[in-house]
Amino acid sequence: MILGDxxxxxxxxxxxRGSAAGEYDGGRLGKVADARFVLDGQPHQLTSDxxxxxxxVSPHSSGSFLGYERTEVRHPWPLPQLLRWRHRxxxxxxxxxxxxxxxxxxxxxxxxxxxxxxxxxxx
Amino acid sequence: MTLNRxxxxxxxxxxLDAQLHLMDRQVLDVDAVPVTTVxxxxxxxxxxxxxxxxxxxxxxxxxxxxxxxxxxxxxxxxPPSRRLVRIPWTDVSDVSVVIRLGVSGxxxxxxxxxxxxxxxxxxxxxxxxxxxx
Amino acid sequence: MKRLLGVALGILTAIGGFVDIGDLVTNxxxxxxFGLSLAWVVGVGVVGICLFANMSGRVAAVSGRxxxxxxxxxxxxxxxxxxxxxSFFINLMTVTAEIGxxxxxxxxxxxxxxxxxxxxxxxxxxxxxxxxxxxxMENVTGLLGLTLIVFAVxxxxxxxxxxxxxxxAFSPSVPGEETVSAYWYYAxxxxxxxxxxxxxxxxxxxxxxxxxSIKDLVQSRINVLVGFPLGGFLSIAIAACAAVVLLPAxxxxxxxxxxxxxxxxxxxxxxxxxxxxxxxxxxxxxxLETTLSSGYTLAQFFGWSWGKFRRPAQAAxxxxxxxxxxxxxxxxLATGVDPILVTEYSVVFSAIALPLTYLPILIVANDPQxxxxxxxxRVVNALAMVYLVIILCASLAAIPLMILTGAGS
Numbered sequence: 001m002i003l004g005d006x007x008x009x010x011x012x013x014x015x016x017r018g019s020a021a022g023e024y025d026g027g028r029l030g031k032v033a034d035a036r037f038v039l040d041g042q043p044h045q046l047t048s049d050x051x052x053x054x055x056x057v058s059p060h061s062s063g064s065f066l067g068y069e070r071t072e073v074r075h076p077w078p079l080p081q082l083l084r085w086r087h088r089x090x091x092x093x094x095x096x097x098x099x100x101x102x103x104x105x106x107x108x109x110x111x112x113x114x115x116x117x118x119x120x121x122x123x
Numbered sequence: 124m125t126l127n128r129x130x131x132x133x134x135x136x137x138x139l140d141a142q143l144h145l146m147d148r149q150v151l152d153v154d155a156v157p158v159t160t161v162x163x164x165x166x167x168x169x170x171x172x173x174x175x176x177x178x179x180x181x182x183x184x185x186x187x188x189x190x191x192x193x194x195x196x197x198x199x200x201x202p203p204s205r206r207l208v209r210i211p212w213t214d215v216s217d218v219s220v221v222i223r224l225g226v227s228g229x230x231x232x233x234x235x236x237x238x239x240x241x242x243x244x245x246x247x248x249x250x251x252x253x254x255x256x
Numbered sequence: 257m258k259r260l261l262g263v264a265l266g267i268l269t270a271i272g273g274f275v276d277i278g279d280l281v282t283n284x285x286x287x288x289x290f291g292l293s294l295a296w297v298v299g300v301g302v303v304g305i306c307l308f309a310n311m312s313g314r315v316a317a318v319s320g321r322x323x324x325x326x327x328x329x330x331x332x333x334x335x336x337x338x339x340x341x342x343s344f345f346i347n348l349m350t351v352t353a354e355i356g357x358x359x360x361x362x363x364x365x366x367x368x369x370x371x372x373x374x375x376x377x378x379x380x381x382x383x384x385x386x387x388x389x390x391x392x393m394e395n396v397t398g399l400l401g402l403t404l405i406v407f408a409v410x411x412x413x414x415x416x417x418x419x420x421x422x423x424x425a426f427s428p429s430v431p432g433e434e435t436v437s438a439y440w441y442y443a444x445x446x447x448x449x450x451x452x453x454x455x456x457x458x459x460x461x462x463x464x465x466x467x468x469s470i471k472d473l474v475q476s477r478i479n480v481l482v483g484f485p486l487g488g489f490l491s492i493a494i495a496a497c498a499a500v501v502l503l504p505a506x507x508x509x510x511x512x513x514x515x516x517x518x519x520x521x522x523x524x525x526x527x528x529x530x531x532x533x534x535x536x537x538x539x540x541x542x543x544l545e546t547t548l549s550s551g552y553t554l555a556q557f558f559g560w561s562w563g564k565f566r567r568p569a570q571a572a573x574x575x576x577x578x579x580x581x582x583x584x585x586x587x588x589l590a591t592g593v594d595p596i597l598v599t600e601y602s603v604v605f606s607a608i609a610l611p612l613t614y615l616p617i618l619i620v621a622n623d624p625q626x627x628x629x630x631x632x633x634r635v636v637n638a639l640a641m642v643y644l645v646i647i648l649c650a651s652l653a654a655i656p657l658m659i660l661t662g663a664g665s
Contacts (some may be wrong), residue, residue, distance in 0.1 A: 040136030076637030160559030
């Protein structure tokens with residue numbers, strides 16, 4: 001799988017089958033804006049495997065955050081504000097909550113959790 | 124970027140966002156010589172025709188891609204897998220402002236154009252293999 | 257002396273922006289048509305290029321990353337490629353014009369037809385790029401280019417009415433016989449030339465070539481604060497000379513010989529000798545700057561190994577790209593096209609390249625991953641945002657004005 005193919009794909013929830021539907025179930029939620037990895041996989045000589053932690057879904061734009069996904073980057077006004085407004089409502093969905101990755105779309109599992117996308121660990 | 128959502132459970136390793144930390148970054152070899160830019164990433168496959176069984180292991184990054192992967196990322200389409208030029212993830216030693224490899228670029232597939240231009244053209248011009256005077 | 261030579265990078269960079277062949281002629285045209293009523297634009301341009309060149313130098317010194325790496329990394333491949341195409345085209349056209357410019361300057365000095373000088377000029381540019389150390393290259397061309405100060409000396413010797421010149425410069429108005437659109441067309445051309453993107457490509461890559469680090473931040477700032485104001489000063493001196501001699505005489509500037517006419521009148525044969533050395537050095541320096549910038553931008557976009565500090569064989573694609581650029585330049589000039597006209601159309605491509613170059617520099621200069629504690633201060637950010645808006649307006653206005661005025665004619 002090539003990451004470039006995954007970025008920009010539309011993301012859908014799984015249609016609820018009469019059960020208590022969560023706020024996001026069913027319908028189009030946005031597009032894949034980024035993929036988050038964590039370096040906690042199998043260790044190698046130089047580095048560890050980078051495991052897909054989850055996808056960042058942005059409801060309005062699959063464009064770049066230009067680096068402003070990190071909350072500690074706040075300058076220069078008004079660029080961070082503009083970029084964050086363009087990506088308002090974006091969320092992180094973990095790999096465990098992804099039901100299906102096809103060639104044309106990504107589907108999330110029922111009752112998935114939308115986490116904050118904020119990245120504020122020191123680099 | 125809604126701040127009222129809850130943060131994800133803490134992860135045990137360093138977090139890397141593909142677009143932010145990896146894609147389009149400069150790759151340097153063990154001697155700090157530029158090799159290429161990260162044009163795309165190759166992950167372990169996920170069956171595109173079937174639902175992912177709960178509890179499946181997450182995909183991992185197999186390699187950094189370069190060469191034709193840049194063209195398809197800009198203009199669309201998908202190069203045949205055998206034409207992709209790969210740098211294995213296991214060669215990566217550090218990810219910061221640049222991506223550092225723990226190996227020399229001399230033996231990587233990604234360096235063949237540089238080697239070809241060097242051996243067939245530049246090294247044959249007088250002075251091409253000497254330090255600037 | 258060491259401090260003095262330490263600013264050669266800034267001076268050489270500024271020469272390419274303010275007194276390359278296209279600008280030499282544009283400055284004289286502007287002076288002969290508008291007096292000093294456009295001098296304020298040079299001032300605005302100098303502040304802008306100082307602001308962003310200093311940022312690009314700081315990013316290079318702190319993180320070791322040159323400007324086009326930053327552009328690719330932050331804008332991604334599509335917008336990066338759009339910028340690469342526009343910037344590369346500007347570079348290529350300017351390389352072509354500068355080689356022609358060196359040849360024209362040599363024709364002025366030797367009376368040998370310029371077409372014969374073209375292969376000589378191109379070969380000399382290539383040899384310097386191929387074999388000469390970066391430090392020697394920038395010191396020699398930077399210092400020799402300084403002989404253009406003779407324009408300022410000539411201005412003094414011409415004993416102009418300073419009050420009239422000051423009046424034109426400080427309460428600018430469109431001269432009666434000129435149209436408002438032609439005035440603004442030249443305003444944008446001067447601003448675009450001052451902020452032309454290959455300056456930051458060259459300056460930041462030069463900082464990497466010289467191995468600048470955090471301890472060189474002061475040096476970077478001195479380079480910027482000496483080089484670009486000096487470039488602006490030369491640019492205004494050329495316009496002022498033209499305003500004093502050519503404007504009253506009603507001479508319309510179409511060639512390089514008319515540019516040096518006021519120097520000959522004011523400073524005689526000695527002045528003429530200086531100005532010829534200056535013209536050759538400035539156009540040659542600009543040719544080096546733009547040829548290297550072509551190599552830098554391509555190599556940094558694609559992640560190739562680059563730099564004059566390496567053996568050519570260790571930066572093979574970088575050197576091959578520059579050889580091809582020079583050959584293309586020779587081929588274009590061989591058709592007999594006027595080298596000076598070639599640069600006029602680069603304004604159009606600047607419209608694309610300027611915003612896509614300065615936005616990523618500004619963003620990364622604020623990124624603590626690159627800059628640690630050396631991120632931009634508030635004042636610099638506020639000024640830079642104002643300039644981004646100016647750049648955007650100039651970009652949007654450039655093409656309509658060019659069509660409206662028939663490129664200022």
